[in-house]
Amino acid sequence: MAAPKFDIGDRVVVRDETTLFHARTQKFTRGHTGVVVEHRPEWVIPEDEAFGRDEDGRKEHFYVVRFKQKELWPDYTGFDVDTLETEFSERWLEPADQGE
Amino acid sequence: MSGSHHDHTEFPVASKVSEFEILELAVRELAIEKGIFSADDHRRFAEWADGVGPHGGSKLVAKAWTDPAFKQRLLANGTEACKEVGIDWLQPTGVGTPSDYTFFYVLENTPQVHNVIVCTLCSCYPRPVLGMSPDWYRTPSYRRRMVRRPREVLAEFGLHLPSDVEVRVHDSNQKSRFMVMPMRPEGTEGWSEEQLAEIVTRDTMIGVALPAVGRKSDTSAEAIAAGGRG
Numbered sequence: 001m002a003a004p005k006f007d008i009g010d011r012v013v014v015r016d017e018t019t020l021f022h023a024r025t026q027k028f029t030r031g032h033t034g035v036v037v038e039h040r041p042e043w044v045i046p047e048d049e050a051f052g053r054d055e056d057g058r059k060e061h062f063y064v065v066r067f068k069q070k071e072l073w074p075d076y077t078g079f080d081v082d083t084l085e086t087e088f089s090e091r092w093l094e095p096a097d098q099g100e
Numbered sequence: 101m102s103g104s105h106h107d108h109t110e111f112p113v114a115s116k117v118s119e120f121e122i123l124e125l126a127v128r129e130l131a132i133e134k135g136i137f138s139a140d141d142h143r144r145f146a147e148w149a150d151g152v153g154p155h156g157g158s159k160l161v162a163k164a165w166t167d168p169a170f171k172q173r174l175l176a177n178g179t180e181a182c183k184e185v186g187i188d189w190l191q192p193t194g195v196g197t198p199s200d201y202t203f204f205y206v207l208e209n210t211p212q213v214h215n216v217i218v219c220t221l222c223s224c225y226p227r228p229v230l231g232m233s234p235d236w237y238r239t240p241s242y243r244r245r246m247v248r249r250p251r252e253v254l255a256e257f258g259l260h261l262p263s264d265v266e267v268r269v270h271d272s273n274q275k276s277r278f279m280v281m282p283m284r285p286e287g288t289e290g291w292s293e294e295q296l297a298e299i300v301t302r303d304t305m306i307g308v309a310l311p312a313v314g315r316k317s318d319t320s321a322e323a324i325a326a327g328g329r330g
Contacts, residue, residue: 024221024273024274025273026220026221026271026273028220028247028248040203040274040275040276041203041275043274043275046274062274062275064276066268069250069267069269072247073248076248076249077249077251077252078249078250078251078267079251079263079267081263081264081265081266081267082250082251082266082267082268082269083266083267083268083269084247084268084269084270084271085268085269085270085271086270086271086273086274087273087274087275087276088274089274
């Protein structure tokens with residue numbers, strides 16, 4: 001198994017891929033930038049698990065990503081401090097701020 | 101007076117059979133026919149699930165409030181620490197309950213951060229420690245609005261948090277399940293673990309309410325009706 005691609009504290013962008021297959025990656029997070037705050041155990045990705053591949057499905061690292069609510073929702077009605085956390089398998093994340 | 105006139109009684113929405121319930125029934129009957137599990141297995145699981153309730157969660161919080169070493173273990177490994185209060189996430193099925201076999205994390209509220217849980221994709225919930233989720237937790241309006249307008253939803257539950265407290269929403273979209281550990285309220289100094297557990301209600305562990313001295317149950321439609329306010 002490969003080492004985790006992301007470290008805690010890394011800024012990441014959620015890939016904006018098709019919604020055609022079962023992915024458990026919410027539409028409202030796609031294309032948005034957040035920060036990795038937790039590692040989660042490696043697990044069969046939902047794209048394979050949904051088709052019963054519990055044993056031979058592709059396993060990946062999972063990460064908890066924290067978003068600023070105002071980054072997710074341009075019309076957010078709460079306060080600047082508010083956040084949301086949710087989880088992604090590695091394939092859904094790309095490093096943010098590349099080239100900076 | 102005709103019978104049809106008398107039949108104007110409107111049934112509450114919750115009593116209607118949803119498409120999801122019909123789907124569940126169809127899938128369940130197919131699974132039984134195919135021998136994936138038996139009707140008796142299903143009955144035993146349903147009985148277990150109905151009997152769980154939020155008491156396990158209340159116990160975890162009360163114990164953590166009174167025992168700093170336990171609190172550390174609970175925050176470090178929720179699934180393991182649960183066993184200390186008699187909750188095994190792998191029981192009764194051996195592989196965990198459907199949709200619950202997973203990793204359990206306790207989210208500690210602090211003076212700076214208030215946690216609240218939701219599942220936008222379905223209705224994931226830490227059933228081994230909180231029992232079955234309340235009806236509202238599964239509604240599309242709670243699921244959609246809690247991620248988008250959490251402060252407004254919390255205000256509807258009567259919870260108003262100041263602007264310097266971070267509201268942190270946890271969307272249970274993958275394998276993790278969450279429970280909120282609220283802060284111990286003032287006025288509970290010297291209380292026993294049992295006394296403390298009584299004020300740690302289900303809603304305080306979802307994050308839509310705060311524990312308070314004298315509040316031992318969550319507001320429900322039944323309670324409002326019984327109080328003559330409905």
